[in-house]
Amino acid sequence: MNIVRPKIVVLGAGYAGLMTTKQLTKVLSPEEAEIILVNKHNYHYETTWLHEVAAGTINHNQARVMLSDVVSQNRVRLIYDEVEKVDKEEKKVVLSNAELSYDYLVVALGFESNTFGIKGMEENAFAIKDIDSCRLIREHMEYQFAKYNNNPDAEDHSLTILVGGGGFTGIELVGELAERVPELCKKYDIDRSKAKIINVEATPSILPGFDEELITYAKQSLEARGVEFRLGAMIKECTEDSFIVGEEAEEIKAGTIVWTGGVTGNSVLGASGFELNRGKVSVTDDLRLPEDENIFVLGDCAWVWNKEADRPYPPTAQIALQQGVATAKNIKALMYNQPLNNFEFHDKGTVASLGSTDGMGSVFNGKKLFGKPAAVMKKVVDNRSLFLLGGVGLILRKGKLNPFDTL
Incomplete structure (x- = not known):
């Protein structure tokens, strides 16, 4: 008897998306879920090093990491394609060259320049x-x-x-x-x-x-x-x-x-009909889309509220990495109908x-x-x-x- 594994799709291999993917392979066994990582390029790049690449003080190859070098393809299916939109009703992602269904979705598509x-x-x-x-x-x-x-x-x-x-x-x-x-x-x-x-x-x-x-x-x-x-x-x-x-x-x-x-969240958010606040999604305390409990939004795409300062956290690499760790654990909790933990940033x-x-x-x-x-x-x-x-x-x-x- 074939058991259908839930399909977890991660969009974007920046800090948040890549960390989520890596952590999912740690908290879930191969039998528990199918993990898919979608990224435009076959590499991750260190966003916090881009100013050095632009100035020419480091070589661009130092700032990028091949995904196949850090993600086990025995555990994660890598798809190199561009995301066009998310269809929440049909639970699928429309790519430039294909469509992809999901049970749990992580949107971590990064930023776009805002003029x-x-x-x-x-x-x-x-x-x-x-x-x-x-x-x-x-x-x-x-x-x-x-x-x-x-x-x-x-x-x-x-x-x-x-x-x-x-x-x-x-x-x-x-x-x-x-x-x-x-x-x-x-x-x-x-x-x-x-x-x-x-x-x-x-x-x-x-x-x-x-x-x-x-x-x-x-x-x-x-x-x-x-x-x-x-x-x-x-x-x-x-x-x-x-x-x-x-x-x-x-x-x-x-x-x-x-x-x-200035930067803003990826334009896929608007194309997908997500409710936006200055180009980003105001997520719940556990980093989910308010209207869909199976979709997490991370990194530059998300407004994560700092209650002490009464303003959103700045979208930094350390926050994105911590979001990835938290999200992987919460996806497992969601799969087994266990309570989710609110995201807590440790500065x-x-x-x-x-x-x-x-x-x-x-x-x-x-x-x-x-x-x-x-x-x-x-x-x-x-x-x-x-x-x-x-x-x-x-x-x-x-x-x-x-x-x-x-x-």
Whole structure:
């Protein structure tokens, strides 16, 4: 007699989706459930490393991990396809090349860039979205430097790099650029003073959510290495080679323009008829879709409410990894009609890199770190995420193996 196993489908192999999949193989035996992981690419990429890929300070291959190297295909069926929508009524997922039924579904499809309707931004600015978009930024930026000395008509502003948005990603990017730009100037025999890095932020400060002392340190460190800040400068429009900012409609010209000012949940959520709050799903305490108890929504696709702060948690990698662990356990509980546990986030702190040898942040019980100790801790954090997803072997293949070299 053949026993029909319930089918668990995980959409997306980012931090949340991949961790859910890995944990499901631990809490469930092969006889208990069929596990399917759907992802657009045959690799997972470290989202928190994308700014380094974009700046060209690490190779893009270091930031990506083949799924077949970390997921046992004896336990998990891997499908490489693009998700178009979820049909909740029929309990199926519509892919570009197939349809897939499910009993339990995990939606962890990641983020998309949100330009907040700024005119020309989507058409004219690069965005840090995935490996390919970051490779394009790196190649375009280097091309601007490469052609500068070979084109007598080249203008100095072609060497300017404009970064829109002073949040976590934008500041980490300009930190990497502060290291990369001097290297490019040396490589192409260009006067360093001609190449500018300008960060434009609509609010009066950078890095929302960080302590004022940490913010001050980050800003002064970056300015000392040549980064210019334009704070309180609302971007009105992005043209092919400039930002138009402020009530005076000032034009800031550049050869490379990168938008990091906002993200939203994957557009599949809207296409599937999920009820959205600013592009994301407000999930229940146990991370489920309010109207469907068999669908979990995680990571960048979900609003997870922080009751103490009375606001959603920021969609960080550490939250996504913890959501994956919790969701795997809750799916097993759901299968056996046992009570589910509410998701509880255990904050281990946040560290921002300001280049390979500089950083700032707070860890554990709010202990503040600055400079090289923060840079070391950032590499430890990066290695830890690799360890959680793929063990020591993955650290040896892809990790930042000698964090203390920065000291």
